[in-house]
Amino acid sequence: MSLKKALVVARWEFVEKVRTKTFIISLILMPVFIIVVSVVPSLLINKPSSTTINVGIIDKTGEIAPILDVNLLGKYKLPDGRPNYNVVVIPPGDSARTEANRMVLSNRLSSYIVVDTNIMSSRKFEYVSENVSNFKDISRLQSAVKDILVTNELQRNGIKPSIVKEVTRPVDLETVRLSKEGKEEKTQAGSGFILGYIFIIILAFFVVTSGQLLVRSVVEEKSNRIVEVLLSSMTADEIMTGKILGLSLLGLTQLAVWGAIAISFAGQLAAFITVPGSIWWEGVFFVLGFLFYSSIFVMAGAPVTTEQEAQQATTYVSMLLFLPIVLATMVAQNPSASYIKILSLIPLLTPTMMAFRIPIQTPDLWELIAGTLILIGSTYFCMIAAGRIFKIGILVYGKRPSLNDLVRWAMKKG
Numbered sequence: 571m572s573l574k575k576a577l578v579v580a581r582w583e584f585v586e587k588v589r590t591k592t593f594i595i596s597l598i599l600m601p602v603f604i605i606v607v608s609v610v611p612s613l614l615i616n617k618p619s620s621t622t623i624n625v626g627i628i629d630k631t632g633e634i635a636p637i638l639d640v641n642l643l644g645k646y647k648l649p650d651g652r653p654n655y656n657v658v659v660i661p662p663g664d665s666a667r668t669e670a671n672r673m674v675l676s677n678r679l680s681s682y683i684v685v686d687t688n689i690m691s692s693r694k695f696e697y698v699s700e701n702v703s704n705f706k707d708i709s710r711l712q713s714a715v716k717d718i719l720v721t722n723e724l725q726r727n728g729i730k731p732s733i734v735k736e737v738t739r740p741v742d743l744e745t746v747r748l749s750k751e752g753k754e755e756k757t758q759a760g761s762g763f764i765l766g767y768i769f770i771i772i773l774a775f776f777v778v779t780s781g782q783l784l785v786r787s788v789v790e791e792k793s794n795r796i797v798e799v800l801l802s803s804m805t806a807d808e809i810m811t812g813k814i815l816g817l818s819l820l821g822l823t824q825l826a827v828w829g830a831i832a833i834s835f836a837g838q839l840a841a842f843i844t845v846p847g848s849i850w851w852e853g854v855f856f857v858l859g860f861l862f863y864s865s866i867f868v869m870a871g872a873p874v875t876t877e878q879e880a881q882q883a884t885t886y887v888s889m890l891l892f893l894p895i896v897l898a899t900m901v902a903q904n905p906s907a908s909y910i911k912i913l914s915l916i917p918l919l920t921p922t923m924m925a926f927r928i929p930i931q932t933p934d935l936w937e938l939i940a941g942t943l944i945l946i947g948s949t950y951f952c953m954i955a956a957g958r959i960f961k962i963g964i965l966v967y968g969k970r971p972s973l974n975d976l977v978r979w980a981m982k983k984g
Contacts, residue, residue, distance in 0.1 A: 575804045579812020580819065583787070584917055587820050597827055622648065623885055625671060625711065626658045626682030628666045634685045634718055635659045641714045655710075674700060680838050683711060690719065763902050766926035767895075769852055772825070773921065774891040780860075781867030781887070782823035784813060789871065807957030810868055814953055818864045822857065833960075858945040859921025863891070863909075865952035873959055890918050896925060906930045915940060918949040955981075 587593055625642075629635035639657035646654035654825055658679060660670050673679040681699030689695055695715060724734055866887050901910055905927045914923040914933065921939045927933050933941075958981075 572804070575808045576811040576815065579809055580802070580816035583813055583816030584819050587783070587817065588823065589775065593820070593824075597824060598833050620648065622653055623707065624656050624658055624679050625707075626660050626670050626679045628660045628662050628670060628682065630687045631685055631689060633722055634689075634715060637718050637721075638714060641718060642710070645714070646710065650720075670698065674698065681707065683715070685715070690723070693719075738939055763926070763930060763951045765852075766901075766928040769856065769925040769929075770895065770922050772892070773856060773863075773925070774888070776821050776825055777860060777863040777867070777891060778888050779812045780817055781864055783820075783882075784817050784864055784868050785871030787813060787817065805957065807954055810957040811953045812962055814861065814864050814868055818861050821860065821864075836942070839908045844961075849929070851932070852925060854942060855921045855928075855945070858942065858949065859925075862917065862921065862945050862949040862952065863887070863948050864958060864962075869952050869956035869959060889924060893919065893922070897923075901926045902930055906933075911937060915944060920945055962979055 627635050627638060631721070635657070639655075642655040642657065642729065643653045648654055658673075660666050660673075667684070670679065670682045674682065681697060681701075681704075684696040684698065686692070686695070701929065702708070720734075724730070870887055897910075897913070900907075901923070904910065910927070911921050911933070914927065914937065924933065924938070924941055930939075
């Protein structure tokens with residue numbers, strides 16, 4: 571196989587696709603979409619109210635209602651200083667709920683709560699509203715009622731609530747990650763897990779999108795018979811290798827642009843996630859994993875002739891990317907277990923398993939090197955196999971090849 575000819579194909583694939591309007595538009599729209607989806611909802615949820623909210627209470631104990639208004643007023647206020655909540659007391663009785671429901675439906679109340687006499691033993695009360703998905707108001711009312719119950723119970727037993735509050739004050743825990751070299755670095759608990767999770771999601775997204783682009787490119791050239799012209803000047807191995815390198819570079823270019831945009835907006839996330847010193851190994855496995863899965867996509871799409879068959883072939887490959895997510899908890903608890911090490915050296919799982927392990931507890935150097943070599947060898951094998959399957963597949967019509975046929979074609983030389 572001539573690397574020079576493969577690079578010619580790679581350059582052509584990259585240049586042709588990077589100039590398309592679809593690529594340029596996706597390069598801009600996707601980050602905008604991600605920012606809108608991730609940032610806007612949190613801004614809307616945290617947006618302070620502009621008007622006072624009327625909340626009703628039917629208090630059958632007679633102990634909650636007198637304090638609830640003061641409790642809410644002390645914690646929650648509008649930007650202009652007015653109370654965020656106004657508690658409306660509805661005297662308990664046979665028609666109390668009917669009256670409260672009428673007030674809610676006429677918008678005089680946004681909601682109301684019902685406190686029964688057995689609340690101390692049952693530890694529950696009712697929240698009634700047309701909208702029971704207003705998590706902010708529900709959690710605030712729940713917290714306020716709980717504080718009142720605790721305070722009343724402490725006072726009944728002659729205990730000052732201020733003493734209990736001080737004794738039960740949370741204890742802060744600082745986590746320190748110890749590297750293989752014995753270096754200590756402070757990090758947030760669980761930040762390594764989140765970093766590995768983000769890595770897998772990004773890898774899966776780019777592999778799926780780029781893999782489908784690869785398969786579609788192969789199917790189009792087979793249906794247009796362009797490939798027959800290409801085969802007159804270069805081998806199938808060179809064509810497949812060039813396609814994989816060119817379209818993979820396209821995906822990595824897209825990732826680089828989006829990564830630069832993400833860094834500028836990741837101030838809050840960066841404050842939580844501490845990047846370990848061995849993070850560059852993540853980059854190694856990302857690039858190698860990207861090339862490896864791309865080559866598998868091409869190998870899966872080499873024998874197909876229609877878009878429908880290509881989609882079916884790539885669906886099963888895509889599912890393998892998310893398998894480590896099932897094992898995420900076990901990896902986080904014991905990343906150095908023997909079975910985890912074995913799974914990490916299976917080519918189909920190496921990129922994603924290493925992605926979880928490196929931020930949590932960096933594997934031994936021999937594992938990192940072994941995983942790198944395995945991925946390089948596996949990628950090369952898949953590129954060659956894809957070329958062989960593709961070369962024979964373009965000559966076979968009217969019959970869908972079986973798994974045995976594909977294995978035989980992949981092993982056939984010349």
